[in-house]
Amino acid sequence: MKPLEFFAATAVKASLRLSFKLPSRLPLPLSVLRAAMEQGALLFRPHREASIERLSLGGIDAERIASPQPERAILHFHGGAFFAGSTHTHRALASELAVRGEAEVFLINYRLAPEHPYPAALHDGLAAWNTLLAQGYAPADIVLGGDSGGCAHALSLALTLRDRGQPLPAGIFMISPYLDMTLSNPSVSGNKHRDPMVTARALRRGADGYCGNLPLRDPRVSPLFADLHGLPPLLVQAGSEEILLDDATLFAERARAAGAEVDCQIFDGMWHNFQMFNSLIATADHALDDVAWFVRRVTAQQELAAVA
Secondary structure, eight states: OOHHHHHHHHHHHHHHIIIIIHHHTSOOOHHHHHHHHHHHGGGOOOOTTOEEEEEEETTEEEEEEEOSSOOEEEEEEOOSTTTSOOHHHHHHHHHHHHHHTTEEEEEEOOOOTTTSOTTHHHHHHHHHHHHHHHTTOOGGGEEEEEETHHHHHHHHHHHHHHHTTOOOOSEEEEESOOOOTTOOSHHHHHTTTTOSSOOHHHHHHHHHHHHTTSOTTOTTTOGGGSOOTTOOOEEEEEETTSTTHHHHHHHHHHHHHTTOOEEEEEETTOOTTGGGGTTTOHHHHHHHHHHHHHHHHHHHHHHHHHHO
C-alpha cells in the first residue's frame, strides 16, 4: 500500500470507528441505526456516467442504475445486517458496478427484518427475478450480486432457483458476505478489535430479527450450511480485518468442494464493504474492477455456450 493510500485508509478506519462501530455497540433502537446509515450514504456520490431510474419489479420498489450502453444485468441485494440499507445507501456502489461492468443494475428495496423476517426478502428477490425474466431478460445475461447480509439473500435466491429446477444466473458475486447467523467462526472474535466498522452485537440483532423462529444454523437463513452443489461461477471478496472474514473463506472452501468455480479474494488491511470507498482507496478501486471483470466474463461465457 502506497503512503498516500495508507494515510487515507487510516483516516477512513478512524472515522468508521467513531461514526459506525461505536453507535452499533450501544442499545439504540434499530430505527436510529437505520437512519444513521441513510445519513452516511450522503458521503457517497453515484458515478457521473450512470443513469438512475425509480421503478417497480414485481411490486418491489427498486432502482435501475445503468451504464450508457448496458449489455447485461445485475440483480443486487444491498447490505445492512438484514435490518438496514436501501437503494439510497447503495446507489453509489451500484453505479460503479453498472459503469465498470457495462451493465444495468437492479437494486431492490427488499423488506427488512425484524418487521419482515425470513422468507420475506427471498420472496421479494424471487418477484424481482421473475419480473426481469418476464420482461425478456435471459438468466444467462443476469448476474446476482450482494454485499454483507445481501449476500445471504442472493445466495438463497440462487439455491431456491436450483431446487426448483429453474435456470440459474450467469454468476454470483459477494462482497463481505454475511452467511452464518450463528456468528461462531473464529474471525468474529479474532478480528473484533481490528475490524473498524462491524460489531457482533449489531450482526446478532440483525440475525435474530431475520431468522424469526428458525434456528440460527438453519441453511435457509444461514446458507453457509446449505447444500452448495450446482451453483454458477462465484466471486467472493473480503477484507483481512473484518470479523466476517471466515464467512467468506469457509463459503469458498465449501462451494469448491461442492464443485463450484470460486474466486475468493482477500484484501490485506481492508475492512467490511471497503469497496464503497473507491474514491479514496486504490485497493477498493481495483476490487471493483475485478467484480466488473467477473460480471463481463461470466455473461460472455454464457453467450459463447449458447452459440456453441
